[in-house]
């Protein structure tokens with residue numbers, strides 16, 4: 001395939017897991033939603049064969065040919081940047097090219113807090129690099145990005161790359177892929193950041209350890225997670241927000257049981273529930289990261305103002321769903 005341009009830009013949204021995180025790795029369903037905050041990747045062909053990644057704001061440094069040149073603050077920049085260099089290389093090799101690239105990444109949401117930043121980076125880089133050659137399909141972007149994301153999170157379910165590529169809300173199982181969930185309006189959700197960063201890989205391994213040493217208990221919890229996600233699918237479709245909230249609380253209990261909640265997560269959840277939220281839970285791998293809470297729709301703005309005033313340090317924002325997924329600009 002021939003190089004058709006020397007510069008391209010693509011972006012992909014972050015995501016929240018509304019239901020079923022961790023258990024999705026073992027075949028139970030999960031419900032995910034793309035959020036209206038994105039990672040942008042700008043790719044420029046350079047001379048030589050080096051691939052350099054430069055990142056702004058929250059991402060952590062620059063890397064060349066798999067070798068980290070410089071890192072800034074940010075969680076585990078080396079572990080993230082090296083796989084992203086590999087992600088760009090994998091696309092080039094698929095197109096039969098060995099060329100130099102300067103990649104600039106900008107994330108408009110915090111990374112390492114369960115909002116799918118690594119998947120969004122893989123999707124945006126895959127889309128941007130491939131669009132140097134042609135107009136890639138979402139199916140291909142998702143497949144290649146998932147392979148790359150597995151270099152970051154070895155046991156990843158693949159759910160994150162799917163939602164970051166296609167956008168919207170979806171019901172996902174590892175075996176059957178995703179089904180889009182159509183909703184009339186956005187769920188009245190707010191997002192709070194504990195500011196405790198986490199490593200998805202480490203949390204996924206700790207859950208594996210839990211499963212290996214408590215298999216009967218784990219099987220029971222995975223069964224409950226499956227039922228919760230199935231009921232949630234119905235409740236979301238019918239805009240039964242009180243029902244969705246109650247199921248979020250049940251889901252959180254399972255996540256506590258497998259040891260991925262934290263004191264700070266629990267404190268934020270308790271505060272939201274005390275203030276009248278119908279449900280609240282961690283989202284993503286846990287061990288810190290973000291909390292989502294669902295408030296009665298007629299009180300959403302009042303509660304949101306309260307959160308903004310009282311939990312400012314948690315950088316709250318109302319969740320809006322992104323329906324576009326990966327975009328080539």
Ligand code: PMV
Pocket residue numbers: 017020021022023024025113114115116117153155156157158159160200204283284285286289
């Ligand atoms: O915290 P995040 O955004 O990396 O989400 C991880 C979700 C898990 O279910 C824990 C893992 C997975 O691959 O689905």
